[in-house]
Amino acid sequence: EDTTQDIIFVTCTAPVNIAVVKYWGKRDEDLILPINSSLSVTLHQDQLKSTTTVACSARFKEDRIWLNGKEENINQPRLQSCLREIRRLVRKRRSNRDPGADVLSLSHKVHICSENNFPTAAGLASSAAGYACLVYTLSRLLSVEGELSTIARQGSGSACRSMYGGFVQWHMGMRADGKDSVAEQVEPESHWPELRVLVLVVSAERKPVGSTAGMQTSVDTSSLLKHRAEAVVPGRMDEMIQAIRKRDFSTFGELTMKDSNQFHATCLDTYPPIFYLNDVSRRVIGLVHRYNRHYRETRVAYTFDAGPNAVIYTLQPYVSEFVQVVKHFFPPETNGEELFYQVIKLCCE
Ligand code: 2P0
Structure with missing residues (x-):
C-alpha cells in the first residue's frame, strides 16, 4: 500500500x-x-x-x-x-x-x-x-x-x-x-507607493482583556460606542475613502489618529473600563503631535489597537527622520520597560 x-x-x-x-x-x-x-x-x-x-x-x-x-x-x-x-x-x-x-x-x-x-x-x-x-x-x-x-x-x-x-x-x-x-x-x-508603516513594539506581553470580551462589554455598557457607530463612523468611512483616493496624507493621518483616540475613549467609557494604552503609548502620542506641530503639517499619524503597541503611518520622505526622533526619545534596550522598535515598510522600494 x-x-x-x-x-x-x-x-x-x-x-x-x-x-x-x-x-x-x-x-x-x-x-x-x-x-x-x-x-x-x-x-x-x-x-x-x-x-x-x-x-x-x-x-x-x-x-x-x-x-x-x-x-x-x-x-x-x-x-x-x-x-x-x-x-x-x-x-x-x-x-x-x-x-x-x-x-x-x-x-x-x-x-x-x-x-x-x-x-x-x-x-x-x-x-x-x-x-x-x-x-x-x-x-x-x-x-x-x-x-x-x-x-x-x-x-x-x-x-x-x-x-x-x-x-x-x-x-x-x-x-x-x-x-x-x-x-x-x-x-x-x-495606489499609494509612498505610504509607510512603522510598528513601534512597546510590549510583546499578552493583553489583559481580549478583543472579543472587551468589545462585548463595550456594547453592553458604553453609550459613547453607540454614538460612535451610529453618528461618527458612517461619515468617517466616506471621508477616509476620499482621502485614500486622493492620497491626501494630512486628512488620512488626522482621521486615523482621531479614530484611534475615539476607540480608546470608548474603552474608557466601558464599565468597568478597559485600558489598552500605557505610559509609553501616551508618550508616543505626544511625540507625534509635537513632530507634526513642528512642521505645521500632519506628516506622521499613530494608531493603537487592543494593546499598547503603536503603529505609525507616514510617507517615505519622513521615515528616516522620524525614526531618528523615536530613537532619540526612546533609547532602545536601556531597560526592559523601554520601547524598542521595528521598522515595517508597507511597500517595496
Ligand atoms: C480592528 N480590533 O478594527 C479593531 C481595532 C482591535 C481594535 O478587530 O471577536 O480580533 O475575533 O471579531 O477581530 C480586534 O477584534 O475580534 C479588532 P473578534 P477581533 O482591527
Missing part, C-alpha cells in the same frame, strides 16, 4: 491588517456581524504574517490543528464555523457537477499547522492574519471559490479584511444572515 500518494497539502501566507477606522462591537456574536463598518491597510506579505499548511488525507481520522507548534483544540466554535462553511462550498461545487470537486472526498479530514512571525495576542492582529490564512489555504487545497471574506469573518471579524491587499473596507452589512457583511478592496497597495 502506498501511503505517500494519498496526502495532499498546500501552504499559504496572509499578512496582518491595521485598521484606520476601527471595528469594535458586534450586533451578532455567532455570525460575527459588526455594529459599524471599518477600514484597514493590509501590510506587505513578507512582514507581519501568518503561514498555514493544511494537509488532507483519507488516512486522517479527525481534523486537528497546531498553532505555533502546539496542538490546540479543534472544537473551538469559530474554527468549526470556518471548516463547516468551506465544506459547504465544496458540496456546492459538487452539486454543480464540477469534476474538480471529486478529487477530494468530503469525508476527508484536515490537519492544519499555523504560525505567526510576531507575538500572538499583543494587539498585533494575530487572529486576523491567522483566520484569513486558514480560510484562504483551505480554499486553495479544496479548490473552492466564493465569498471567502464572509467565512474568514466568522473566524475573527478583522480577518475578513486580510483577505485583500492594500486599502480594504469591511461593510457592516444590513442583513441578519451576514451575507452582505463582506470585505472589499478600496484601492490596491500600488
Whole structure:
C-alpha cells in the first residue's frame, strides 16, 4: 500500500491588517456581524504574517490543528464555523457537477499547522492574519471559490479584511444572515507607493482583556460606542475613502489618529473600563503631535489597537527622520520597560 500518494497539502501566507477606522462591537456574536463598518491597510506579505499548511488525507481520522507548534483544540466554535462553511462550498461545487470537486472526498479530514512571525495576542492582529490564512489555504487545497471574506469573518471579524491587499473596507452589512457583511478592496497597495508603516513594539506581553470580551462589554455598557457607530463612523468611512483616493496624507493621518483616540475613549467609557494604552503609548502620542506641530503639517499619524503597541503611518520622505526622533526619545534596550522598535515598510522600494 502506498501511503505517500494519498496526502495532499498546500501552504499559504496572509499578512496582518491595521485598521484606520476601527471595528469594535458586534450586533451578532455567532455570525460575527459588526455594529459599524471599518477600514484597514493590509501590510506587505513578507512582514507581519501568518503561514498555514493544511494537509488532507483519507488516512486522517479527525481534523486537528497546531498553532505555533502546539496542538490546540479543534472544537473551538469559530474554527468549526470556518471548516463547516468551506465544506459547504465544496458540496456546492459538487452539486454543480464540477469534476474538480471529486478529487477530494468530503469525508476527508484536515490537519492544519499555523504560525505567526510576531507575538500572538499583543494587539498585533494575530487572529486576523491567522483566520484569513486558514480560510484562504483551505480554499486553495479544496479548490473552492466564493465569498471567502464572509467565512474568514466568522473566524475573527478583522480577518475578513486580510483577505485583500492594500486599502480594504469591511461593510457592516444590513442583513441578519451576514451575507452582505463582506470585505472589499478600496484601492490596491500600488495606489499609494509612498505610504509607510512603522510598528513601534512597546510590549510583546499578552493583553489583559481580549478583543472579543472587551468589545462585548463595550456594547453592553458604553453609550459613547453607540454614538460612535451610529453618528461618527458612517461619515468617517466616506471621508477616509476620499482621502485614500486622493492620497491626501494630512486628512488620512488626522482621521486615523482621531479614530484611534475615539476607540480608546470608548474603552474608557466601558464599565468597568478597559485600558489598552500605557505610559509609553501616551508618550508616543505626544511625540507625534509635537513632530507634526513642528512642521505645521500632519506628516506622521499613530494608531493603537487592543494593546499598547503603536503603529505609525507616514510617507517615505519622513521615515528616516522620524525614526531618528523615536530613537532619540526612546533609547532602545536601556531597560526592559523601554520601547524598542521595528521598522515595517508597507511597500517595496
Ligand atoms: C480592528 N480590533 O478594527 C479593531 C481595532 C482591535 C481594535 O478587530 O471577536 O480580533 O475575533 O471579531 O477581530 C480586534 O477584534 O475580534 C479588532 P473578534 P477581533 O482591527
